[in-house]
Amino acid sequence: MKLSGAQITIETLIEQGTKFVFGYPGGQVINLYDAIYEADDRIHHVLTAHEQGASHAADGYARSSGGVGVVIATSGPGATNLVTGIATAYLDSVPLVAITGNVPNSLIGRDSFQEVDITGITIPVTKHNFFVKRIEDLADTIRHAFQIAKSGRPGPVLIDIPKDVQIAEYEYTKMPVVEKEEQRKPKTHKLEKLSKMIKESQRPFIYVGGGALVADATQEIEQLANVMDAPIGSTLMGLSSVYHNNPRFLGMVGMHGHYASSKSLSEADLLIVIGARFSDRATGDVNKYGNRTKIVHIDIDRAEVDKNIIVDLGIGGDVKEALQELLPMLETKSNVEWQKRIEALKQEESQQFERTVSLDTLNPYTLITEVQKYTTPDMPIATDVGQHQMWVAQYYQFNKPRTFITSGGLGTMGFGMGAAIGSALATGKKTVLFTGDGSFGMNMNELSTLSKLQAPVVIIIMNNGVLGMVRQWQNLFFDKHFSQTNLSGMPDYQKLADAFGIPSYHITNMDELHKNIEKAMHTNGPVLVDCLIDKDEMVLPMLPPGGSFDDIITEMEEN
Structure with missing residues (x-):
């Protein structure tokens, strides 16, 4: 069947299982949008307010569903507006296919209207990208992009399609959904060496990252912890890969990690790292880490092994397969003294919490725990980036994989709105977005998308009137020089929500929290909840810049 390049593009997306496409039309993709119009009974397009919002929505869709997110933008500024979203997906290993239009081949390199070398721009932040010169290559290029995006360590792939390729016609034949590329198996002799190290260890610690979620390795990790008699800690991106109600799970490790988790890692004699990349925010001073x-690193991306931290044993391959082969090699053991030490650290953490967190005032902890009373384990919880993100990571209890939707590697303020919309569409579930007034201001234009879709997203704004995380650093390390972190001039969020036809609540104290949060959580469609919190609330514990786990700040001294 002969079709135009634009039609081939949309038919190939449908062929590869794409149900939702996020994007924004323009001159160099108008043919693609005409093809979407013709196929709107088979593929759903979500028009966002801005291309960046579309890229984050496609990202959130992929994170929640485990599939490939798809976003479309026109040439020039449309394409460059995708870059932050593509980079966000790249740093967090999210499978994404970004399709951009470009000027016709005959005009490439002539500084034509809205021409930009988007493949050149995105080389550093994509797994691969393609410039499709010939319509003969179009369908197979799209299929290859899907395969690359979801194979091995996932990531974004960009396809740039000139206007003349979209207009030209060529024969299209439907093909099956592409399978992931086969990966090399973990080496058995290395797993045997690991089993010996586990047998000899007395203080083992399991440290999981986002790769554990990608591999769907929750069950294997929990089995490993039980056999080894080991605690489990997590990176930010690894949260929800091990359930919070697992008694072995100590929480997040790193700059704002849980005290017991970070201290246990630092005192372990064997650290098994599963699908994590030793980010500087997780390690602190690498010379002391x-x-x-002894450190063992299991990761599907062999380039990560020995990149940031030199390890004693590196094992390349799918972590689920590696653990499945490792488990039969092990005998169940008991580390009595180690468990006593862990219980002591948990008790210290509990005492610190009691000294630093009030249960009687409206604060991040009371807000998050009150919201969780009205959620279910399968609801996606999205965040933007900043203090609120760390509070959610510390206090929210995730008990199902792929329910924590956040920007880790790039730390993208403004990520949350688009991501929450994508997550709600991917799961069909009510989705909660925790955001700060600073992050929310980055992409509040996507309220129009939310209103139009009537997507069931509950927006919880932790409104402290400042850029909280930057202010915290200024407070602790810059002699209270609060330079440009006061957010004066921000809107009345209830009036803003009303302008978009979205119901809203304003909460300033615990009575209003108890009175209104249940109403908000039971609202059909979108709702906004503006919660005032103290600008001097801090995220603790905290590793100081360049510090190690021996330098953890757990409490602030009284002035």
Whole structure:
């Protein structure tokens, strides 16, 4: 069947299982949008307010569904507006296919209207990208992009399609959904070496990252912890890969990680790292990290092994397969003294919490725990980036994989609105977005998308009138020089919500929280909840810049 390049593009997306496409039309993709119009009974397009919002929505859709997110933008500024979203997906290993239009081949390189070398621009933040010169290559290029995006360590792929390729006609034949590329198996002799190290260890610690979620390795990790008699800690991106109600799970490790989790890692004699990449926010001072322990790193991306931290044993391959092969090699063991030490650290953490967190005032902890009373384990919880993100990571209890939707590697303020919309569409579930007034201001234009879709997103704004995380650093390390972190001139969020036809609540104290949060959580469609919190609330514990786990700040001294 002969079709135009634009029609081939949309038919191939449908062929590869795409149900939702996010995007924004323009001159160099108008043919693609005409093809979408013709196929609107088979593929749903979501028009966002801005291309960046579309890229984050496609990202959130992929994170929640485990599939490939798809976003479309026109040439020039449309394409460049995708870059932050593409980079966000790249740093967090999210499978994304970004399709951009470009000027006709005959005009490439002539500084034509809205021409930009988007493939050149995105080389550093994509797994691969394609410039499709010939319509003969179009369908197979799209299929290859899907395969690359979801194979091995997932990531974004960009396809740039000139206007003349979209207009030209060529024969289209439907093909099956592409399978992931086969990965090399973990080496058995290395797993045997690991089993020996586990047998000899007395203080083992399991440290999981986002790769554990990608591999769907929750069950294997929990089995490993039980056999080894080991606690489990997580990176920010690994949250929800191990359930919070698992008694072995100590929470997040790193700059704002849980005290017991970070201290246990630092005191372990064997650290097994599963699908994590030793980010600087997780390690602190790399020269002191793990210098009292043997480190084993299991990761599908062999380039990560020995990149940031030199390890004693690196095992390449799918982590689920590696653990499935490892488990039969092990005998169940008991580390009595280690468990006593962990219980002592948990008790210290509990005492710190009691000294620093009030249960009687409206604050991040009371807000998050009150919201969780009205959620279910399968609801996606999205965040923007900043203090509110760390509070959610610390206090919200995730008990199902792929329910924590956040920007980790790039730390993208403004990520949350689009991501929450994508997550709600992917799951069909009510989705909660925790955001700060600073982050919310980045992409509040997507309220129009939310209103139009009537997507069931509950927006919880932790409104402290400042850029909280930057202010916290200014407070602790810059002699209270609060330079440009006061957010004067922000709108009345209830009036803003009303302008978009979205119901809203304003909460200033615990009575209003108890009175209104249940109403908000039971609202059909979108709702906005503006919660005032103290500008001097801090995220603790905290590793100081360049510090190690020996330098954890757990409490602030009284002035």
